[in-house]
Amino acid sequence: MLGESVYQPLPGSTSNKLGQKAVKEFVNEFIRPTSDVKKVLDDMKPVYIDRSHTFVKEEDRKKLAKKLKHEKDGKLTAREKRRLKVYDVPKEAHQYKLFEPLSQLWQGYMSKLLSQGSVNFEQKLIKADFHGATMTGMVTMATNECINQT
Numbered sequence: 001m002l003g004e005s006v007y008q009p010l011p012g013s014t015s016n017k018l019g020q021k022a023v024k025e026f027v028n029e030f031i032r033p034t035s036d037v038k039k040v041l042d043d044m045k046p047v048y049i050d051r052s053h054t055f056v057k058e059e060d061r062k063k064l065a066k067k068l069k070h071e072k073d074g075k076l077t078a079r080e081k082r083r084l085k086v087y088d089v090p091k092e093a094h095q096y097k098l099f100e101p102l103s104q105l106w107q108g109y110m111s112k113l114l115s116q117g118s119v120n121f122e123q124k125l126i127k128a129d130f131h132g133a134t135m136t137g138m139v140t141m142a143t144n145e146c147i148n149q150t
Helices: 012-015 019-030 038-042 057-074 079-083 100-115 121-127
Strands: none
Touching: 019 038, 100 121
């Protein structure tokens, strides 16, 4: 049986017959005589290779895909974030002293980064995490960098 080609003709007399009659006779040969061949053939389900038999409404498919994606990600949507007030920071948390430990932690991180040497320093600095860094901004009216250099 092993090594035989799948393209070889069917065994026995069924290889020369065509159509429904050939199928019924083939089933008669290989199914127990106690079984009703007609009933077995009626109970058989068709197999669709191209899945053309499936039909799902576009809106149902979109809803299902959205639901599955949301369950898989485990992330909150913007509406859920607003409802839970994720980004609303209370007034008592607007104090600089609460962020000083984070700044000290960042200073240790940067000193470790600087002590590694100057090899690929620019790339390391670009990839560095700046959470906790104390930054200052500058307000300018000029939109062109050349004008601001005077």
